[in-house]
Amino acid sequence: MSRNKLQRFEENQQNHRVIQAGKPIYTNIKGKWHSEFFKNNHPIVLELACGRGEYTIGLAQKYPEKNFIGIDLKGARIWKGASIADQLQLPNVGFLRTIIENLDQFFAKEEVAEIWLIHPDPQPKLRDAKRRLTSPRFLELYRQIGQPAMWIHLKTDSDLLYEYTLEVVKNEQISDLQHTNSLYQSPLLADHLDIHQHPIKTKYENHFTEKGHSIHYIKFRLM
Ligand SMILES: C[S@@+](CC[C@H](N)C(=O)[O-])C[C@H]1O[C@@H](n2cnc3c(N)ncnc32)[C@H](O)[C@@H]1O
Numbered sequence: 001m002s003r004n005k006l007q008r009f010e011e012n013q014q015n016h017r018v019i020q021a022g023k024p025i026y027t028n029i030k031g032k033w034h035s036e037f038f039k040n041n042h043p044i045v046l047e048l049a050c051g052r053g054e055y056t057i058g059l060a061q062k063y064p065e066k067n068f069i070g071i072d073l074k075g076a077r078i079w080k081g082a083s084i085a086d087q088l089q090l091p092n093v094g095f096l097r098t099i100i101e102n103l104d105q106f107f108a109k110e111e112v113a114e115i116w117l118i119h120p121d122p123q124p125k126l127r128d129a130k131r132r133l134t135s136p137r138f139l140e141l142y143r144q145i146g147q148p149a150m151w152i153h154l155k156t157d158s159d160l161l162y163e164y165t166l167e168v169v170k171n172e173q174i175s176d177l178q179h180t181n182s183l184y185q186s187p188l189l190a191d192h193l194d195i196h197q198h199p200i201k202t203k204y205e206n207h208f209t210e211k212g213h214s215i216h217y218i219k220f221r222l223m
Helices: 003-014 024-028 033-038 054-062 075-087 100-105 126-131 136-145 159-170 187-192 203-210
Strands: 044-048 067-072 093-097 112-118 146-156 174-180 216-222
Touching (some): 003 075, 033 044, 033 093, 044 100, 100 136, 136 146, 136 216, 146 159, 159 174
Parallel strands (some): 044 067, 067 093
16 A cells, blocks of 8 residues: 555544444444434435545535435545545535445445435446446345435436436336436536535546536436
8 A cells, every 4th residue: 555545544544534444433333323423313415436525525515404424435535525524624524435335234224315426437348237326236225225215316427327227217116207418408407516506526527528528417216
């Protein structure tokens, strides 16, 4: 591990907002996010595959009456989000370092109110379709921890992931489906504006839009 990475790992170990292996809370937080971590009863919103957590931060500033948890397997990315949350002194932000496949080890039934998926890996190979974060397998995982009718939001530059997700939800129990293949020309952009009314954009999105990709958005309630 590089010195920089080691230092960031150490800082994550010291930072109360980062929950990662090696901390006692990592193994017993399931079902206790309200009482042990946020110390309130506000709804819990997850950003999965959060990277540097731009949405976790942007939405947490906009909705102080909700709690936000960014989840990613990469500690150095989480470190960045946690550092910004510290600078902004946001009381409603946490980061969890784990693989998304293990969500049910960290959240109890109905503990989660909403999920955001921002530019997750589209997993373009057909044999990897089950690893897409909107595959039936993952939707079932979200049902196990989510409140009834919770919102799922997907923002992606990938035509494949957008079309795939629209196909998947045809066979799922969902409601209130809304979508656009051109987010920046759609009234749905309102969902993505920060406290200053600017669109929240992530590192990956800036990279994609420079290449001229269009941004797609889907939201629905999972029943
Ligand atoms: C394409 S990046 C997008 C990051 C961020 N949402 C953005 O838009 O900048 C995908 C992210 O998913 C994370 N990731 C991929 N597979 C994961 C998994 N199984 N569990 C947790 N995180 C995962 C990676 O570490 C990476 O940060």
